[in-house]
Amino acid sequence: MKSNIDIKALDNAHHLHPFSTHHELREKGPRVITHAEGVYIYDEDGVRILDGMAGLWCVQLGYGRQELVDAATDAMKTLSYYNLFFQTTTPYAAKLADLISQKTPEGLDQITFACSGSEAVDGAIKLIWYYWNLKGKPEKKAIISRERAYHGSTVAAASLSGLPFMQGIFDLPLPRFHHIGPTPHYYEYGNAGESEHDFAMRCAKALEDKILELGPENVAAFAGEPVMGAGGLMLPPEGYWPEIERICRKYDILLWSDEVICGFGRTGEWFGCQTYGFTPDIMTMAKGVTSGYQPLSAIALNQRVAEPIINADTEMAHGFTYSGHPVAAAVAIRNIELIDELGLVGPRGEETSRYFQSKLKTLDDHPLVGQTRGVGLLGALELVKNKETKERFAPGGHAGVVCRGHCFETGVVMRAVGDTMFLCPPLVITNAEIDELFDLVRTALDKTAAELSV
Numbered sequence: 541m542k543s544n545i546d547i548k549a550l551d552n553a554h555h556l557h558p559f560s561t562h563h564e565l566r567e568k569g570p571r572v573i574t575h576a577e578g579v580y581i582y583d584e585d586g587v588r589i590l591d592g593m594a595g596l597w598c599v600q601l602g603y604g605r606q607e608l609v610d611a612a613t614d615a616m617k618t619l620s621y622y623n624l625f626f627q628t629t630t631p632y633a634a635k636l637a638d639l640i641s642q643k644t645p646e647g648l649d650q651i652t653f654a655c656s657g658s659e660a661v662d663g664a665i666k667l668i669w670y671y672w673n674l675k676g677k678p679e680k681k682a683i684i685s686r687e688r689a690y691h692g693s694t695v696a697a698a699s700l701s702g703l704p705f706m707q708g709i710f711d712l713p714l715p716r717f718h719h720i721g722p723t724p725h726y727y728e729y730g731n732a733g734e735s736e737h738d739f740a741m742r743c744a745k746a747l748e749d750k751i752l753e754l755g756p757e758n759v760a761a762f763a764g765e766p767v768m769g770a771g772g773l774m775l776p777p778e779g780y781w782p783e784i785e786r787i788c789r790k791y792d793i794l795l796w797s798d799e800v801i802c803g804f805g806r807t808g809e810w811f812g813c814q815t816y817g818f819t820p821d822i823m824t825m826a827k828g829v830t831s832g833y834q835p836l837s838a839i840a841l842n843q844r845v846a847e848p849i850i851n852a853d854t855e856m857a858h859g860f861t862y863s864g865h866p867v868a869a870a871v872a873i874r875n876i877e878l879i880d881e882l883g884l885v886g887p888r889g890e891e892t893s894r895y896f897q898s899k900l901k902t903l904d905d906h907p908l909v910g911q912t913r914g915v916g917l918l919g920a921l922e923l924v925k926n927k928e929t930k931e932r933f934a935p936g937g938h939a940g941v942v943c944r945g946h947c948f949e950t951g952v953v954m955r956a957v958g959d960t961m962f963l964c965p966p967l968v969i970t971n972a973e974i975d976e977l978f979d980l981v982r983t984a985l986d987k988t989a990a991e992l993s994v
Contacts, residue, residue: 547572547584558693571948576603579966579973581953590952590977592963597769597801598827601878602966608833608871608878615870624653624864633864636873640829640838643810643876645819650846652839653864657800657826658692660837664824665696666858667839667849668761668794674848680760684750684793687721688771691763691798700763703771718754720746725774727911727922727930740777748787761794761822762787766812769801773920773962775913781818794845796822800837804828804876805885805967808893808916815915821845831875834868884967893917895971899978900963906982908939908989919963923988932959939992946987952980 548569557565572584579602581591594600601608615632622630633653641649652667654660665683672680685691689702698706699713702723707713722729724743726736734742751759762784768774788795797820802812806828809815813823821844826837841849849856862868879885884892893916900912900919910924923939925931933939940956947954947961955962965977 578602578604579969588951589948590965590973590980592947592965592977592981593953593955594964594966595832596827597806597964598830598832600804600806600828600884600967601831601875601882602968605831605833605878607874608831611870611874612834612867615867619866622866623861625859630864630866630869632866632869632873636864636869639873639876640825640840644823644840645811645814647842648820648823648840650841650843650850652841652859653869654826654837654839654860655835655862655865655868656692657824657837658694658697659860660800660824660826660839661692661697661700661798662694663858664763664796664822664839665700667841667845667856668796668822670856670858671794671845671848672760674852674854677757679758681716682718682754682759683716683761683763684718684720684747684754684759685763686723686768687719688723688725688774689719689763689765689768690770691765692800701771718750720750722746723768723771723774724776724780725768725772726777727913728774730777736777737779740780741783743777744780744783744787747784748791751787751791751793756791756793759791759793761796763796763798765798765800766802766816767807767915767918770957772957772960773913773918775915776816781813781816785818794821796820796824799823799825800827801964805879805889806916806918806964808885808889810885829875830868830872833875834865834871835862836865836868836872879967882968889916889967892967892969892971892974896965896969896974899974902978903982903985906985906989908943908985908992914963917965917967917969921961923959923961925992933992939988942991943984943988946984946991947981950980950984950987952977952984954981954984 551570552566573581574584575582579591580588582588637651640651654663685700685702687702691697691700699717702719726739730739797813799811803825807815813820821842823840830836896917897914900914903909903912908923910922910927910930912921925933937958940959943961944956
């Protein structure tokens, strides 16, 4: 192993990072993370940092979990690889499909595998179009999502996303993808005097208006994250999801819940759609399915969508070399079992979530914080210059960058998108570690306020 200085030099010489401005990164060099344990990561200088983002929303069970290491090791010794083509399966893929089907809402019990959330989203798009072709309605191709939605970074997933900075430089979005606003985020987009419920109905009506504009006969599906994650960690306003489901059923539009972030206990239930009381036709999932220990994702279809595909005379010409990889599937099986055994979707998870949310609310008194919000083990804070008027610092996003820097210096990972700060710790975090987390966050906020002269 080369020294850490060499690692930085090698990285600067050869590595193009995701979502990076590379000349800036190469001027200062990357932070080298060398190892991790529990809820902590460690850098090349041995500095311990509390990971308030569970990696990238995914490390449900924390780092270094021996049970997951053992599951991977045993599978690698037994069946290091085989594919799911040629009418074959493996015990790992079959058992995982069954286990996932036990956790998804009733009826969503047909599972296909991929490697990443973006791949699952791409696959769902193809299967939606395939379904309508099989139903004799090939004109139903439009897919509607929301402004500020994040669904991944492949060509199709970035087109489905509602984030222009991911699109214009790549000549996206592709045709067939449509976006509606306002984004269902009451704090930022609700009108003065408008109740949260009325705002929810206004946001849902935007979907109905778009369906009627495009023609219901042309619309294939509506896609949404139960909680909008990377675009701003925005919770749905009261009554939003049941109304969205009603509209989809009225116009015969497939309802797609993108659970890549919300799935596997993050919102307090196994899936976010269960937390918010709606039942989709299609679900995409990744991240927490293996706690990030192996790359794996999945799509769940209900019987309505799956039956024509199962009975089709045409081949479902879709899949990947590593779909349902036996090692990844073995890790996912043990990961889901442990979430059950530890009560992380259940008594322990409920108690931890309550404590986390109560500590999040203690930041409401900070002069920088215009709002805190959260569900389960998700939390967000809005950084503002004026708490009463919600005025932001100029330029937009500067306060978030400053705060993120102070977080790392203080010893905690908190993500910034614009001037919104996110928290998403591992589900196994203890109350004592939650106390430490929010002490560190408050210190970082104090340093940020001092730098911004609040």
